[in-house]
Amino acid sequence: MRRSRSLRVRGSLLFAATIASAAFCALLLFAYNPEQDNVNGPVPARWQGSATTWSLNPSTGTNVHTNGGDTISAAVTKGFDTWQQTLLNGQRINNLTVTPGPTTILTDPNSADCVNILSFVPSSAVSFPTGTIAFTDVVSAFGSPPTNYQCSTLPGLQTCSLPSCLIDADIIFNPVEQFYTTATTPPTAFDVQAVATHEIGHMLGLDHSGIAHSMMYPFGDTTAAIQERTLAVDDVAGIAFLYPSTSFSTLTGVISGQVTLGGLGIFGSHVIAIDSASGAAVIDGMTDLQGNYKLIGLPPGNYNVLALPLAPDINSGIFILDDFAGWSCGYAGPSENSPPCCDPATNISCTGTPLSNPTNYTGTFF
Amino acid sequence: MRLRVLFFLAFFGSAALRPCRATTLVRLSLEQLSQASTHVVRGHAVRQESRWNPEHTRIVTLTTVAVDQVIKGRGASTVVIEQLGGTVGHIKSYVPGTVRFFPLTDYVLFLEPSASNPSRFLIVGMRQGAFRIYRDAMSREERVIEPLGKFLSSSRRREAPAKTAAPTAPLAEFRQQVAEAVSTPLAIPSGSMFPVAINSTEPRGAGRVRVMGRVISTVYPSPSAVIPAGSSIEGTAELVADVWTIRWTELSVRGARVRISATSEQPRGSSLSGKVFVVSVR
Numbered sequence: 001m002r003r004s005r006s007l008r009v010r011g012s013l014l015f016a017a018t019i020a021s022a023a024f025c026a027l028l029l030f031a032y033n034p035e036q037d038n039v040n041g042p043v044p045a046r047w048q049g050s051a052t053t054w055s056l057n058p059s060t061g062t063n064v065h066t067n068g069g070d071t072i073s074a075a076v077t078k079g080f081d082t083w084q085q086t087l088l089n090g091q092r093i094n095n096l097t098v099t100p101g102p103t104t105i106l107t108d109p110n111s112a113d114c115v116n117i118l119s120f121v122p123s124s125a126v127s128f129p130t131g132t133i134a135f136t137d138v139v140s141a142f143g144s145p146p147t148n149y150q151c152s153t154l155p156g157l158q159t160c161s162l163p164s165c166l167i168d169a170d171i172i173f174n175p176v177e178q179f180y181t182t183a184t185t186p187p188t189a190f191d192v193q194a195v196a197t198h199e200i201g202h203m204l205g206l207d208h209s210g211i212a213h214s215m216m217y218p219f220g221d222t223t224a225a226i227q228e229r230t231l232a233v234d235d236v237a238g239i240a241f242l243y244p245s246t247s248f249s250t251l252t253g254v255i256s257g258q259v260t261l262g263g264l265g266i267f268g269s270h271v272i273a274i275d276s277a278s279g280a281a282v283i284d285g286m287t288d289l290q291g292n293y294k295l296i297g298l299p300p301g302n303y304n305v306l307a308l309p310l311a312p313d314i315n316s317g318i319f320i321l322d323d324f325a326g327w328s329c330g331y332a333g334p335s336e337n338s339p340p341c342c343d344p345a346t347n348i349s350c351t352g353t354p355l356s357n358p359t360n361y362t363g364t365f366f
Numbered sequence: 367m368r369l370r371v372l373f374f375l376a377f378f379g380s381a382a383l384r385p386c387r388a389t390t391l392v393r394l395s396l397e398q399l400s401q402a403s404t405h406v407v408r409g410h411a412v413r414q415e416s417r418w419n420p421e422h423t424r425i426v427t428l429t430t431v432a433v434d435q436v437i438k439g440r441g442a443s444t445v446v447i448e449q450l451g452g453t454v455g456h457i458k459s460y461v462p463g464t465v466r467f468f469p470l471t472d473y474v475l476f477l478e479p480s481a482s483n484p485s486r487f488l489i490v491g492m493r494q495g496a497f498r499i500y501r502d503a504m505s506r507e508e509r510v511i512e513p514l515g516k517f518l519s520s521s522r523r524r525e526a527p528a529k530t531a532a533p534t535a536p537l538a539e540f541r542q543q544v545a546e547a548v549s550t551p552l553a554i555p556s557g558s559m560f561p562v563a564i565n566s567t568e569p570r571g572a573g574r575v576r577v578m579g580r581v582i583s584t585v586y587p588s589p590s591a592v593i594p595a596g597s598s599i600e601g602t603a604e605l606v607a608d609v610w611t612i613r614w615t616e617l618s619v620r621g622a623r624v625r626i627s628a629t630s631e632q633p634r635g636s637s638l639s640g641k642v643f644v645v646s647v648r
Contacts, residue, residue: 035460062642063583109450110423111459127448127480130402130584130594131392131491135450135461137424143456152422167457176584176595188586198390202462208390218391218463218493 034242035207037142037164045140045164045205050243051097052166054080054203055104057119061175064120064192069181072192073103076118079196082229083204086236088299091251093236096204096243109137109170114151114158116203118171118196120179128174134195136202139168169203171196191227201235205242209234211272211281233282237297248297256294258287259307265291269307276302390463394491397590400547402490403476404620405439407431408499411467412444416452425459427452428486429467431475437541438548445477448486463492472499474510474537474544478594478620499537508537550590552624554617558587558647562599562614564638573605577612577638587647593619599645601628608634614645 034044056076066072080098087093106117108126128135141149142164148157149167160167173179178189185191201216209216214232231239240248259269271293272284282303287293295305400406413430429447436442451461467473476495477487489495497510511534564579581597601614614628630643 035462037458108423111425111457112418112422125482127450127482127488129488129490129492129495130478130592131394131398131494132463133390133392135390135463137450137459137461139457139459141457147456149457174584176582178583202390207462 034238035138035140035202035205037140039142039144039163043142043163044242045138045142045166046162046242047166047204048160048162050095051099052116052169052204053099053101054116054118055101055106057104057106057117057121059105059107060120063175063178064173065178065180065182065189067182069183070193072120072181075181075193076196078193078229079200082197082231083200083239086231086239088233088236088240088251091247093240093245093248093251093297094243095245096239098200098204109172110152111137111139111168111170112151113153114168115153116169116171118173118199120173120175122172122175126172128176132174133177133190134171134173134199136199137168137170137172138166138202138205140164141167166203166205171199171203185227191229194227194229197229197231201239204239206235206238209238209284211284213280233299234284237283241297252297252299254294254296255298255303255305256292257305258291259293260291265289266307269293271295272306273298273303274306276304391492391494392586394494394592395589396543396547397550398586398592399476399490399495400438400544400550401552401619401622402592402594403438403478403495405442405445405477405487406437406474406544406548407433407439407442407445407477408435408437408472408474409433409445410472411469414467414469416454418454424450425452425454425457426450427464431467431473434472437474437544439477445475446486447475447477447489448480448483449489465489465493465496467496468498473497474499474540481596497540509534510537510540552591552619552622553588554591554593554624554626554647555588556647558585558591559644560585560587560593561642561644563642564640567603567638570602575603575638577601577603581617582642593617599626603632603638605634610634610638612638612643 036042036044054076056073058072060066060072064072069075070078077100080100084094084096084098085092104115104117106113106115107119107121108123109117109119141147141158141160143160145161145163147160147165149160151158151167158167173192173195178186179192179195180186180189181192198215206216208218211217211232211234213228214234215228215230216235216238237252240252255273259266259271266287269287269291270284271287273282273295274280275282282301283295283298285293285295287307394402409431411429412432414427416425416427418425427449429449431445431447433442433445447465449461449464451459451464453459474497476490478490480486480488493513496513498513499508499510501508561582562579563582564577566578567575568578570576577600579599581593581595581599584595585593587593597620598618599614600616600618601612603610603612605611610632612630612632614626614630617624617626626645627648628645629648630645632638632641632643
């Protein structure tokens, strides 16, 4: 695959152009959705020096079951290792360093202490809406660098030398959900390592992804006993985008282009790079105010690019990232009931039900 | 240990459907959203404020919503929604999954009281429980946007593959679905299991006591049912041959009472109060 190849997606896309405010623009520029702040434009938040530490509160309640499985510490450590050591085609493309610190007795999120904790025993002061498995409180300091901020556990002022620095992230597991560390998990419970790996993705700066088989997808509908603990390409590319090694730019490619309708750039279009052989959605992103998109971190290969509407109408009700994550095709595994993202009319290896809307995206894009 | 084994067996034995790509959120059906809500309202945000808590440990965002229509719950002209996170100065606290309200925009909201401050509300299922309303420019029809791209289907239809990339629906259709979900009685399938703790007992004659407890884990016994932690349960305990036999008869979820039939046993000796059981519904 040639890198940095621009595309101009033409065709009779079904949706209308949208006009968006600049405030919305801050949400919509990147694939795999890094958490972002707005400093003269959207900027992803990162840990300075590509490094951070974490501390586990090893206390658990009766809702956490470790018999026959890993210890809590082992499960969580594997979650961090998953992000730090992940490879793309056998190569490491991120330079992230996460280091376990001493265990902690802290139980609740504290956005001001600059201590990153994982807790299974939050106090009653922490509220969980029904349906919440766990959450991560991700704190960033942002502004035109350098930006000073305070940590309650450190003397003096700290300095952020980036437009947006992650300075604190606490992962809290819901004490009224059931958690297991065994390889298989009862259908009404959750796998500690899988949940931790997802939340660690937030801790490291990733928001939810719209690709259903990615680690950062917010939820799923399967009944499989084995919960996914590994990363999808979208996740691997996302973490490498935030913390790139020197090989990131040489081992991955970029597809960029513009989505237009009637000659006008389309804001807020959902753009997905689809492996042309497997039909799997690989990396997604959204277009900016001018309809431009850039899908960064793609492994070598051939891709179709699919543009989907996010705008229900011209003047109002435009979709924003908060409404998004409706991408439900492209899952390759057996347990997620979604079709491959391909068109049987043009791809004989496409065996599933193609998307019916829009069906008239045109061409094969490389 | 025995209790943990019971939990394990209980959950493996359950026929419940649950999302097993464990991430941040349990995907909730419209029925489950409705059951877990004390209030379902249509409203719009009129005020929003992010601030540090008094201990300066967390940023909390309070959104005041003017209620235009009550679909479930007692009427209130405004509700205050509490969400962790927000921006104060150049510090941003962000919890993925929380709702960002837009001014002058209507929502259908599924709400439950905050455990830490019952005068405030949480959004059930986080972003899943906030359906943004817009008016289609062409048809002038009001429509709702499915949060997180979830499809406007009840749990019975959620296995259907994606048919559209635009997850919206007419508001009238959605309202009808919500009304049906709100009015549908909660059904606890046979074989459902959930852990309960006895809070208190009341004498009911020789060798008989009324027992009152609460569910201590949120349980999803079917795709169309949820029993939130804290739901109350009642039954009668009878002492026979030095064994307490507890017959559970009623479960209350957000004020909706459901008749159940389940039995637990406990050897006589210590007080029943504080005891934890795994209840298996017949």
